[in-house]
Amino acid sequence: MDATSFFIQQMVNAIFLGSIFALIALGYTMVYGIIQLINFAHGEMFTAGAFIGLIVLVAFQKMGFVESHFILTLIFVFALAMAYTAVLGVAIEHVAYKPLRKASRLSAILSALGMSIFLSNGMMLSQGVSDRAYPPVLGWEGFTLAGARITYGQLFIVILSIVLMYALWIFVNNTRLGKAMRATAQNKTMSRMLGINVDKTIRVTFMIGPALGAAAGVMVGLYYGSVRFDMGFIYMIKAFAAAILGGIGSIPGAMLGGLIIGVVEVMWSAFLPSEWKDVTTFVVLILVLYLKPSGILGKGDSEARV
Amino acid sequence: MAKSDLKRLVIYSLFLGILILPMVGFPTAHFNGARVAIVWGVFVGMLALSMVFKTLRKSDSFHDGLDRLAPLRQAWAQKYTAVPHWAWLALVILAVCIYPLAANNYLTDVGITCLVYICLGLGLNIVVGLAGLLDLGYIAFYAVGAYTYSLLNLNFGVPFWVCLPAGIALGAIAGCIIGYPTLKMRGDYLAIVTMGFGEIIRLVLNNWDKLTHGPNGLFGMSKPTLIYPTFTDGLGWAVYPLKSLNALYYMIFGITILTVIGVSRLNRSRIGRAWVAIREDEVAAELTGVPTMWLKLLAYALGASFAAVVGGFFAAKLSYTNPNFFIFMESCIVLCIVVLGGVGSIPGVIIAAVVLTAVPEIFRNLQEYRMLAFGFAMAAMMVLRPQGIIPESRRKRELQIDAEAD
Numbered sequence: 001m002d003a004t005s006f007f008i009q010q011m012v013n014a015i016f017l018g019s020i021f022a023l024i025a026l027g028y029t030m031v032y033g034i035i036q037l038i039n040f041a042h043g044e045m046f047t048a049g050a051f052i053g054l055i056v057l058v059a060f061q062k063m064g065f066v067e068s069h070f071i072l073t074l075i076f077v078f079a080l081a082m083a084y085t086a087v088l089g090v091a092i093e094h095v096a097y098k099p100l101r102k103a104s105r106l107s108a109i110l111s112a113l114g115m116s117i118f119l120s121n122g123m124m125l126s127q128g129v130s131d132r133a134y135p136p137v138l139g140w141e142g143f144t145l146a147g148a149r150i151t152y153g154q155l156f157i158v159i160l161s162i163v164l165m166y167a168l169w170i171f172v173n174n175t176r177l178g179k180a181m182r183a184t185a186q187n188k189t190m191s192r193m194l195g196i197n198v199d200k201t202i203r204v205t206f207m208i209g210p211a212l213g214a215a216a217g218v219m220v221g222l223y224y225g226s227v228r229f230d231m232g233f234i235y236m237i238k239a240f241a242a243a244i245l246g247g248i249g250s251i252p253g254a255m256l257g258g259l260i261i262g263v264v265e266v267m268w269s270a271f272l273p274s275e276w277k278d279v280t281t282f283v284v285l286i287l288v289l290y291l292k293p294s295g296i297l298g299k300g301d302s303e304a305r306v
Numbered sequence: 307m308a309k310s311d312l313k314r315l316v317i318y319s320l321f322l323g324i325l326i327l328p329m330v331g332f333p334t335a336h337f338n339g340a341r342v343a344i345v346w347g348v349f350v351g352m353l354a355l356s357m358v359f360k361t362l363r364k365s366d367s368f369h370d371g372l373d374r375l376a377p378l379r380q381a382w383a384q385k386y387t388a389v390p391h392w393a394w395l396a397l398v399i400l401a402v403c404i405y406p407l408a409a410n411n412y413l414t415d416v417g418i419t420c421l422v423y424i425c426l427g428l429g430l431n432i433v434v435g436l437a438g439l440l441d442l443g444y445i446a447f448y449a450v451g452a453y454t455y456s457l458l459n460l461n462f463g464v465p466f467w468v469c470l471p472a473g474i475a476l477g478a479i480a481g482c483i484i485g486y487p488t489l490k491m492r493g494d495y496l497a498i499v500t501m502g503f504g505e506i507i508r509l510v511l512n513n514w515d516k517l518t519h520g521p522n523g524l525f526g527m528s529k530p531t532l533i534y535p536t537f538t539d540g541l542g543w544a545v546y547p548l549k550s551l552n553a554l555y556y557m558i559f560g561i562t563i564l565t566v567i568g569v570s571r572l573n574r575s576r577i578g579r580a581w582v583a584i585r586e587d588e589v590a591a592e593l594t595g596v597p598t599m600w601l602k603l604l605a606y607a608l609g610a611s612f613a614a615v616v617g618g619f620f621a622a623k624l625s626y627t628n629p630n631f632f633i634f635m636e637s638c639i640v641l642c643i644v645v646l647g648g649v650g651s652i653p654g655v656i657i658a659a660v661v662l663t664a665v666p667e668i669f670r671n672l673q674e675y676r677m678l679a680f681g682f683a684m685a686a687m688m689v690l691r692p693q694g695i696i697p698e699s700r701r702k703r704e705l706q707i708d709a710e711a712d
Binding site: 036037038048051052055058059062084087088091095096099100103104105106107108109110111112113114115116117118119120121122123124125126127128233237240244275276278279282283285286289290293 | 321324325328329330332333335345434438440442487488490491494495497498499501502503505506509510513634635638641642645649674675677678680681682683684685686687688689692
């Protein structure tokens, strides 16, 4: 394999990983944009989505549904995982975040952190401590493009995440609810005066964000072949770095940030010692916060930094 | 119970059922209905109990009962205040001193763990409680202390008491390194960045094989010793190694007392008041001439050095250390202690540390539910009683004044 095709291969992997990070980062950015709270439990929602996907997939496999209706199975796996996580997101918002909307920031963050610990340990107790294997339904068949090998599974995952992001984009920009969401993010009091149901809008945000995270969780499970109760932690940090890098609160920023983090991580693993790859994400995160806290596409509101 | 409460109970139970059913019901590919029923039953029971309690608290008869109890409570309070403050303190210290003599090795070990967490909680209390900076990577400083002692002792044979100041200095420097870039950030960014730093330190310890032996850790550090004069023939010096569990217990007890004194003195000093001012309103503090930048750095450095001291002790006690002692969950436990105790309150932190380390030991067969309960307690505490078990007196007065103003 020559250098060019090696590079192209790594870029393919980077885009694949980056689109997963972008999906998780979108959940962060949307929640942050609307209530200015880092949803610490987001990583756990991602894991929960992966587990539900696994459960549904295994159940379908037992019925022999996977062989007969492959596409339908995948649709069901993603839809059920996303639906479950949307319910979970709303429940958590209602129990742990809503009562603290007027309280100090510290209380809200601590409550979110408590929820994250609770969920991750709840999943440990209910689904076990060790790795759970995903049935390898995507397979390893693929094709070669310009010297780089792309599996159909990778292609499917990238296309699905693009579709989801595009759907989100349309939703936020072209629907009434999306407009309400943008208005609420800008000014809650004014939105309420204009007759927008702020509580409902926040609830919808807490359905969409975790649902996107759950889709990413299922993708990770399908592609890497296993899930674990604490895998959300490292993905959460990386997605958060992506959201900050792109400018938190900005939806295209989260997509861009996700891609950049994916490229950094894959390129680092390809050329430099890979056991340090997690350190690089943290370093990127800290450098961005130090040098340009508003991110690449952020609005740079000075109020946010006080 | 009102009708609306009943309706809410039903809706909540349904939601809980939806959430619990797939997650708990499929530990393997086979559905386990009994498991779902038990977990769901426990949660719904808790929910129903909390609602009954809530309606009870609103009812008149409950308040009548409270009124009837009031004179009794006053009498108790009078009896409590009749005994001077120092007598209570002496009683507590005496009890803690006698404890290892009455307890077996296992209980003494639990006592040591308790005291270690008290020190860590008090150190983090400076950063989170007084200065109001959320630090999720606190355990990293504990690691700095532990590794400073381990490396110096193993490579150069430096004794514990010489390593201690070195550990404090390195801890403070690490605190400043972490603190400096984060000073301009707001609470939630700060939380993530400190979490990132904490993980970086753990990953470095894990990956830097040549220095730290990676995940295998370091072992064989010598125990601390005491040197005392003897007069058997002329003046001489004898060495007493602090090897037994009891000796180590008294040592960490001494460290705890010094920490308590240090933190309470800091709390009442000019610096402590400046920290509280920063916590309450940073812009106002800056405008009234508080050097916020330096004081925030100082909070980080001091908090870190307290952790480094305990870290050194911990490595010396076990004669072993490895990077997996310093995972993110440990930071969460320490934070949980500070939060449950009442942010900024010293007695609160001490009680919370004792409760959070002793209770899991009592219910050993429920060990695996420990973090579940901690997480739940943390979120519940923030929603129901953000001031903690024992609110800091200054904070309590502020809240009272606010209530009177309303």
